[in-house]
Amino acid sequence: xxxxxxxSNKHHHAHHFDSAEHxxxxxxxxxxxxxxxxxxxxxxxxxxxxxxxxxxxxxxEAGSQFLDWKLGAINTAVLLLSSFTIAISIRNIQMxxxxxxxxxxxxxxxxxxxxMGIKYKEYTHKFHQGIYPGKYFNYQPHGAEHSSKDAxxxxxxxxxxxxxxxxxxxPENIALYFSFYFVMTGIHGTHVIIGMGLILWCLxxxxxxxxxxxxxxxxxxxxxxxxxxxxxWIYLFPLLYLI
Amino acid sequence: MSSTxxxxxxxxxxxxxxxLTTLDHKRIGIMYMxxxxxxxxxGGVFAMLMRLELFAPGALFEGNTYxxxxxxxxxxxxxxxIIPGVPAFIGNFVLPLLLGAKDVxxxxxxxxxxxxxxxxxxxSFLTLFFGGVDTGWTFYTPYSIQTNGTVLMVLGAxxxxxxxxxxxxxxIVTVHKLRAPGMDFFKMPLMVWALYSTAIIQVLAxxxxxxxxxxxxxxxxxxxxxxxxxxxxxxxxxxxxxxFYSHPAVYIMILPAMGIISELLTTFSKKTIFGYRAIAFxxxxxxxxxxxxxxxxxxxxxxxxxxxVIFSFITMLVGVPTAIKTFNWVATLYKGSIxxxxxxxxxxxxxxxxxxxxxxxxxxxxxxxxVHFHDTYFVVAHFHYxxxxxxxxxxxxxxxxWFPKMFGKMYSEFWAQMSFLFVFSGFNITFFPQFxxxxxxxxxxxxQYLPEFTSLNQISSIGSWTIGIGFLIALGVxxxxxxxxxxxxxxxxxxxxxxxxxxxxxxxxxxxxxxxxTAGPYEYGR
Amino acid sequence: xxxxxxxxMKTYTTVFITLLFLTAFTVAVAQVDxxxxxxxxxxxxxxxxxxxxxxxxxxxxxxxxxxxxxxxSGFFFLIVMFAFIAVDAGSRAVEMSTx
Numbered sequence: 001x002x003x004x005x006x007x008s009n010k011h012h013h014a015h016h017f018d019s020a021e022h023x024x025x026x027x028x029x030x031x032x033x034x035x036x037x038x039x040x041x042x043x044x045x046x047x048x049x050x051x052x053x054x055x056x057x058x059x060x061e062a063g064s065q066f067l068d069w070k071l072g073a074i075n076t077a078v079l080l081l082s083s084f085t086i087a088i089s090i091r092n093i094q095m096x097x098x099x100x101x102x103x104x105x106x107x108x109x110x111x112x113x114x115x116m117g118i119k120y121k122e123y124t125h126k127f128h129q130g131i132y133p134g135k136y137f138n139y140q141p142h143g144a145e146h147s148s149k150d151a152x153x154x155x156x157x158x159x160x161x162x163x164x165x166x167x168x169x170x171p172e173n174i175a176l177y178f179s180f181y182f183v184m185t186g187i188h189g190t191h192v193i194i195g196m197g198l199i200l201w202c203l204x205x206x207x208x209x210x211x212x213x214x215x216x217x218x219x220x221x222x223x224x225x226x227x228x229x230x231x232x233w234i235y236l237f238p239l240l241y242l243i
Numbered sequence: 244m245s246s247t248x249x250x251x252x253x254x255x256x257x258x259x260x261x262x263l264t265t266l267d268h269k270r271i272g273i274m275y276m277x278x279x280x281x282x283x284x285x286g287g288v289f290a291m292l293m294r295l296e297l298f299a300p301g302a303l304f305e306g307n308t309y310x311x312x313x314x315x316x317x318x319x320x321x322x323x324x325i326i327p328g329v330p331a332f333i334g335n336f337v338l339p340l341l342l343g344a345k346d347v348x349x350x351x352x353x354x355x356x357x358x359x360x361x362x363x364x365x366x367s368f369l370t371l372f373f374g375g376v377d378t379g380w381t382f383y384t385p386y387s388i389q390t391n392g393t394v395l396m397v398l399g400a401x402x403x404x405x406x407x408x409x410x411x412x413x414x415i416v417t418v419h420k421l422r423a424p425g426m427d428f429f430k431m432p433l434m435v436w437a438l439y440s441t442a443i444i445q446v447l448a449x450x451x452x453x454x455x456x457x458x459x460x461x462x463x464x465x466x467x468x469x470x471x472x473x474x475x476x477x478x479x480x481x482x483x484x485x486x487f488y489s490h491p492a493v494y495i496m497i498l499p500a501m502g503i504i505s506e507l508l509t510t511f512s513k514k515t516i517f518g519y520r521a522i523a524f525x526x527x528x529x530x531x532x533x534x535x536x537x538x539x540x541x542x543x544x545x546x547x548x549x550x551x552v553i554f555s556f557i558t559m560l561v562g563v564p565t566a567i568k569t570f571n572w573v574a575t576l577y578k579g580s581i582x583x584x585x586x587x588x589x590x591x592x593x594x595x596x597x598x599x600x601x602x603x604x605x606x607x608x609x610x611x612x613x614v615h616f617h618d619t620y621f622v623v624a625h626f627h628y629x630x631x632x633x634x635x636x637x638x639x640x641x642x643x644x645w646f647p648k649m650f651g652k653m654y655s656e657f658w659a660q661m662s663f664l665f666v667f668s669g670f671n672i673t674f675f676p677q678f679x680x681x682x683x684x685x686x687x688x689x690x691q692y693l694p695e696f697t698s699l700n701q702i703s704s705i706g707s708w709t710i711g712i713g714f715l716i717a718l719g720v721x722x723x724x725x726x727x728x729x730x731x732x733x734x735x736x737x738x739x740x741x742x743x744x745x746x747x748x749x750x751x752x753x754x755x756x757x758x759x760x761t762a763g764p765y766e767y768g769r
Numbered sequence: 770x771x772x773x774x775x776x777x778m779k780t781y782t783t784v785f786i787t788l789l790f791l792t793a794f795t796v797a798v799a800q801v802d803x804x805x806x807x808x809x810x811x812x813x814x815x816x817x818x819x820x821x822x823x824x825x826x827x828x829x830x831x832x833x834x835x836x837x838x839x840x841x842s843g844f845f846f847l848i849v850m851f852a853f854i855a856v857d858a859g860s861r862a863v864e865m866s867t868x
Contacts, residue, residue, distance in 0.1 A: 025833070028832070028836065029836060032835075032836045032840065036839050037843075039840070043850070047847070047850055047851045051854060051858060069796065083822060084782075088781055091778070213773070223827075227826050231823070234818045235815045238814070239811070242795065242807075243799070243807050243808050
């Protein structure tokens with residue numbers, strides 16, 4: 001059911017296109033070409049990760065103990081939900097359901113915030129343990145501010161899995177694993193933030209009645225970008241947390 | 244809608260701001276022209292300095308400075324001249340005209356791509372003030388991790404990469420969605436096929452460069468251990484990542500140049516192209532196969548023998564569509580009515596020089612011979628033959644060809660021919676001796692050499708002054724033509740592609756009415 | 770126009786539930802060690818999820834085929850990059866770690 005005025009006369013297609021339809025098609029195709037570039041960019045990181053998991057399997061085994069698959073799974077569900085809601089919001093626009101569209105966009109944004117929140121929790125927990133990328137890696141199982149009296153005499157501590165980690169038993173270049181972890185989730189997280197920005201912009205434009213069944217191209221673009229962010233995580237989650 | 248007489252894209256709005264905020268592909272093309280030509284002369288200065296040092300080693304600078312010269316020469320020429328040169332400069336101007344369109348698909352993205360080039364270039368030049376970079380444009384690890392200036396330079400290249408990606412994205416969508424009514428894929432001019440194939444490479448390969456540079460920067464800043472052997476990383480992996488982009492990148496450099504040649508040869512022999520579909524499919528074929536051969540840059544880097552054999556074999560394959568094109572061009576000339584105008588001279592020069600460059604590429608693709616030639620002057624000669632003898636000749640020919648359309652003026656034919664004379668002869672004098680130098684053992688990227696290489700080096704340096712004169716003459720022709728050229732007609736060369744039906748220079752919308760295409764692009768009736 | 774095809778709510782909801790189920794499935798399967806098949810299974814499930822997101826949420830099933838071609842070509846060349854590097858890595862002489 002429709003509950004907003006139609007902005008059909010508000011958008012004029014650019015002069016070099018024959019019609020609004022033509023412009024929409026071209027814009028959508030353009031976004032897909034751009035998504036292709038993102039696949040290759042993220043893909044390069046995956047290739048690097050897999051290369052090193054073949055070369056130094058021990059650091060990947062050791063490192064993955066530090067990741068909590070439960071948090072990862074929650075994040076996966078959260079992103080899937082957000083993909084669902086942004087897709088529905090486009091349907092809402094197509095059916096002239098402005099309020100529902102805005103509601104779904106807001107849910108998408110909230111999901112994004114939850115995702116980043118969980119990410120923040122994961123990162124700070126690692127920083128607390130001295131796990132930083134690259135040369136700043138300085139693993140302190142009990143956190144920098146606790147003294148070693150918290151550890152038992154074997155220098156053991158609990159990783160996030162509840163498994164006990166011997167500090168000495170970590171491979172020498174374990175930092176490489178965490179470097180991949182931080183770079184891959186970091187770049188992904190950056191894309192989440194950018195995606196949220198794009199959706200927020202669309203939310204504002206929706207509120208201003210700029211979109212309707214005849215014109216919603218920016219929302220389509222933002223949604224496709226958001227789905228890509230979800231797609232990357234769909235692969236990142238098993239790679240980092242499960243394998 | 245009819246335009247006001249005398250109004251065209253150049254004079255309809257004035258002032259610097261109207262240019263810097265333009266959405267007109269023609270204006271953006273001209274802005275790229277100014278940028279690319281400026282960068283070319285700067286890169287050329289670095290080249291001259293290098294050849295001056297090699298005329299009398301030790302006279303000018305010491306090793307470190309020479310290494311910086313060669314790094315800037317390479318980085319400027321690669322990222323700021325040859326990659327944007329044809330697509331972003333010439334392509335931006337002519338693509339919509341060739342298609343009968345009013346503009347590219349995404350004009351704002353087009354403008355953004357120019358800003359990416361300029362900002363990226365500025366960041367790269369900033370490194371000059373912080374001690375300079377001396378890694379070579381290839382940034383091989385571990386040296387690039389240990390030395391100065393890498394992070395800024397790769398950041399600059401990263402931003403420039405976006406310029407390339409956005410141009411490619413724009414062109415792909417433009418070709419698919421904005422062709423004039425009646426123009427199916429096989430009625431498109433071959434320049435369009437060339438730009439389209441190039442755009443595919445730009446979109447697929449450049450993102451890998453982006454992530455490579457990001458990882459290199461993180462290696463330098465954070466010590467992640469991905470490319471640094473001291474931290475367990477693999478320098479050969481860097482080379483895999485780097486060349487996965489940079490090999491297809493050389494096809495970004497040559498494919499659109501080949502498109503220009505197809506246009507020049509048909510127009511100046513008044514003959515239809517021989518084997519249109521073969522050339523069209525070869526363009527796309529070269530683009531596709533180019534992604535499978537990058538390891539031929541790494542035969543002696545430590546990659547496995549098996550990988551080397553595979554890459555060598557596939558590299559041979561990429562020579563096939565290239566040769567098909569060359570044979571077809573020559574066949575196009577046969578029984579044509581040849582006019583030796585300046586653009587045609589450059590096109591003919593291209594065929595000769597590019598062929599030499601191409602076959603020497605096959606020599607290098609052969610695993611066994613490459614072991615001896617790798618990192619010698621043979622390689623330097625090979626890639627200059629294809630990039631300068633190939634692409635730069637095509638760009639210059641293309642500038643002269645489309646000059647009347649771009650600016651509505653003619654230029655001095657005599658001096659344009661003079662420029663060809665100096666460029667062609669200068670080029671051969673500079674670079675042919677380098678094949679011999681390389682084959683007899685002179686390594687590349689060295690600021691000095693054994694005494695037995697002296698005379699050939701000096702000949703090469705004299706050649707460099709000759710090319711320099713040639714390009715300066717060409718620049719003079721362009722500037723003089725802009726200021727004092729006589730008014731150009733719509734179609735000074737009698738070409739049959741759509742841009743020649745537009746005004747010289749075109750109106751903002753390119754065509755008074757959208758053209759409807761019924762014939763192929765080269766139907767001269769022969 | 771197919772580009773504006775409006776999908777029924779039921780389709781979206783079904784796909785979403787399936788995705789959640791597949792997520793649970795992949796987590797459950799990861800608890801069992803299939804040795805060298807671990808990665809393959811995980812990636813296969815991920816690919817099914819990706820295909821669902823692509824076909825339905827991103828409307829690829831109802832779009833111009835060129836959009837799908839675009840996506841697949843991205844994956845194709847990524848696989849090329851991976852395959853050749855893997856051949857190299859796999860066939861290099863076993864070396865000592867540089868550490």
